[in-house]
Amino acid sequence: MHELVERIITEGRHVGGGIVKVDGFLNHQVDPGLTDRMGEHFVHHFTAVQPITRIITAEASGIPPAVATARLLAVPVVYARKTNSALMEADDYQADAVSRTRGTAVTLRVARRFLHPEDRVLIIDDFLASGSTLSALMAIIEQAGASLVGIGCVIEKPQEGGRERLADQHVSIVSLAKITFDGDQLHVYV
Amino acid sequence: MHELVERIITEGRHVGGGIVKVDGFLNHQVDPGLTDRMGEHFVHHFTAVQPITRIITAEASGIPPAVATARLLAVPVVYARKTNSALMEADDYQADAVSRTRGTAVTLRVARRFLHPEDRVLIIDDFLASGSTLSALMAIIEQAGASLVGIGCVIEKPQEGGRERLADQHVSIVSLAKITFDGDQLHVYV
Numbered sequence: 001m002h003e004l005v006e007r008i009i010t011e012g013r014h015v016g017g018g019i020v021k022v023d024g025f026l027n028h029q030v031d032p033g034l035t036d037r038m039g040e041h042f043v044h045h046f047t048a049v050q051p052i053t054r055i056i057t058a059e060a061s062g063i064p065p066a067v068a069t070a071r072l073l074a075v076p077v078v079y080a081r082k083t084n085s086a087l088m089e090a091d092d093y094q095a096d097a098v099s100r101t102r103g104t105a106v107t108l109r110v111a112r113r114f115l116h117p118e119d120r121v122l123i124i125d126d127f128l129a130s131g132s133t134l135s136a137l138m139a140i141i142e143q144a145g146a147s148l149v150g151i152g153c154v155i156e157k158p159q160e161g162g163r164e165r166l167a168d169q170h171v172s173i174v175s176l177a178k179i180t181f182d183g184d185q186l187h188v189y190v
Numbered sequence: 191m192h193e194l195v196e197r198i199i200t201e202g203r204h205v206g207g208g209i210v211k212v213d214g215f216l217n218h219q220v221d222p223g224l225t226d227r228m229g230e231h232f233v234h235h236f237t238a239v240q241p242i243t244r245i246i247t248a249e250a251s252g253i254p255p256a257v258a259t260a261r262l263l264a265v266p267v268v269y270a271r272k273t274n275s276a277l278m279e280a281d282d283y284q285a286d287a288v289s290r291t292r293g294t295a296v297t298l299r300v301a302r303r304f305l306h307p308e309d310r311v312l313i314i315d316d317f318l319a320s321g322s323t324l325s326a327l328m329a330i331i332e333q334a335g336a337s338l339v340g341i342g343c344v345i346e347k348p349q350e351g352g353r354e355r356l357a358d359q360h361v362s363i364v365s366l367a368k369i370t371f372d373g374d375q376l377h378v379y380v
Contacts, residue, residue, distance in 0.1 A: 029268045029304045030253075032261035060249035060269065063220075064257050071222035078219045079250065114219045 001041050001176040001190060007034065008155070008177055008188045018157070020179055020186065026126055026154060027061035038176060039068030042124060042152040045174040049149040052122045054078060054115070056141065058097075058108055058133050065154050066124040078115065080108035080137060093143045095136035108136045110144075117145035128153035128175055131162030138169060155179060191231050191366040191380060197224065198345070198367055198378045208347070210369055210376065216316055216344060217251035228366060229258030232314060232342040235364040239339040242312045244268060244305070246331065248287075248298055248323050255344050256314040268305065270298035270327060283333045285326035298326045300334075307335035318343035318365055321352030328359060345369060 013021045025031040042065070046052065052073055057066035058080045070077040092109040099106050115121070123137050134151060141148050148171050156163065156175030163173055180187045203211045215221040232255070236242065242263055247256035248270045260267040271278060282299040289296050305311070313327050324341060331338050338361050346353065346365030353363055370377045 023301065024304070028271060028301060029266050030257055030260070031266055032257055033264065035257065036261060060253060060271075063250060063253045064267075067220055067222055067225065067254050067257065070220070071226060074223065076219050076221055077254075081218060081250075111213065111218060114214070 001038065003034065003037065004154070004177045005188050005190055007031075008179065012179075012186070012188070014181075014184070014186050018160075018181060022155065030064045032064075035064045035068045038065045038154055039070075039072050041176055042069045042122075042174065043072045045152065046122055046150045046172070049120070049122070049172065051120055052149060053119045054146075055122050055124055056080065056110070056115070056137055057124050058082065058137060061126040062124060065126065065152075069122070069124050069152070076114075078110055080110050080140065082106045082108060093140040095139035095143075097132045097136035098130070099133075108133070108140065110140050112144070115141065115144040115146055119144070119146035120149045121146050122149055123151045124153075125151075126154050128156040128162045128173070129160040131160075131165040134162065134166060138166070150174065152176075191228065193224065193227065194344070194367045195378050195380055197221075198369065202369075202376070202378070204371075204374070204376050208350075208371060212345065216254075220254045222254075225254045225258045228255045228344055229260075229262050231366055232259045232312075232364065233262045235342065236312060236340045236362070239310075239312070239362065242310055242339060244309045244336075245312050245314055246270065246300070246305070246327055247314050248272065248327060251316040252314060255316065255342075259312070259314050259342070266304075268300055270300050270330065272296045272298060283330040285329035285333075287322045287326035288320070289323075298323070298330065300330050302334070305331065305334035305336055309334070309336035310339045311336050312339055313341045314343075315341075316344050318346040318352045318363070319350040321350075321355040324352065324356060328356070340364065342366075 011024045055066050055070045055077045066077045094109050151173045153175045156178045201214045245256050245260045245267045256267045341363045343365045346368045
């Protein structure tokens with residue numbers, strides 16, 4: 001998605017440690033028009049695996065691109081919760097992930113009644129880095145006995161090896177832009 | 191918004207303690223069509239205060255209705271972060287809120303570069319209960335010297351007094367559905 005590459009190049013800020021802040025349009029401030037076009041790209045890429053019955057993401061940054069995709073497909077989005085609130089239940093599907101930017105493990109939770117064995121699920125998330133969050137979402141889908149039909153990520157960081165780590169699942173992984181580092185030099189490409 | 195009232199009546203689950211779970215369409219699973227129509231209602235209600243230059247919400251449940259409203263107005267959304275991640279900065283605008291469903295205080299944070307004195311800001315959030323989250327968002331807007339032009343909430347719980355607590359700000363508060371309790375009896379209305 002060339003528009004996204006341009007936005008990362010012009011607005012992304014490399015803050016060191018392999019972290020590029022894209023909080024101007026992805027994970028703090030959201031650009032609704034750009035987000036809609038991300039949804040269009042994902043729908044186009046995953047045409048072959050339809051029907052998709054449900055989209056799963058993780059709070060909070062995955063929600064805008066997931067909802068943008070879901071509205072075009074007219075299917076519900078479930079966002080896995082990271083907080084242990086009074087709203088969650090003991091029998092929730094659960095899996096652990098490590099947050100790169102928080103530096104801690106988080107437990108992702110999805111209520112049983114929002115994921116069923118007959119579901120054909122598309123995962124949409126903001127980043128594919130180590131693959132930890134995506135692995136947790138995949139584990140939750142497996143616990144439910146549902147079918148994973150594809151994974152769409154807005155930005156992939158190929159040097160962190162997530163795609164290889166997820167390869168044994170034989171599922172199509174699509175990213176809209178990729179970021180690599182060569183020392184302090186940032187490369188952004190589709 | 192009669193459609194929303196119907197959904198709360200048919201799908202909401204009163205789990206005691208004054209909490210009605212509406213996680214089937216608002217704060218765990220999201221119905222994109224319903225969310226779009228929430229956005230249309232908010233835009234209609236706040237026509238008189240335009241131009242609106244930015245929408246502010248709090249992660250995570252506020253994000254879908256905020257983005258649905260923002261896409262119709264073609265303005266950015268900023269969602270206040272509740273996590274102290276590596277992406278946040280020491281000079282962020284900050285204010286504390288108490289989460290009813292988590293039972294703990296959380297600090298909401300907004301980066302300085304996403305809120306400016308010339309901004310005319312609409313707050314959109316999922317719930318108006320005690321008003322604690324909304325008060326924190328209002329404090330952040332005030333720190334930035336921006337103008338608050340309205341507050342839109344999907345569901346209001348009038349018995350928790352949030353509207354009265356926010357009244358001294360003299361800003362228009364719109365909710366799309368209201369929930370009250372009479373003992374164990376739930377009343378839902380526009």
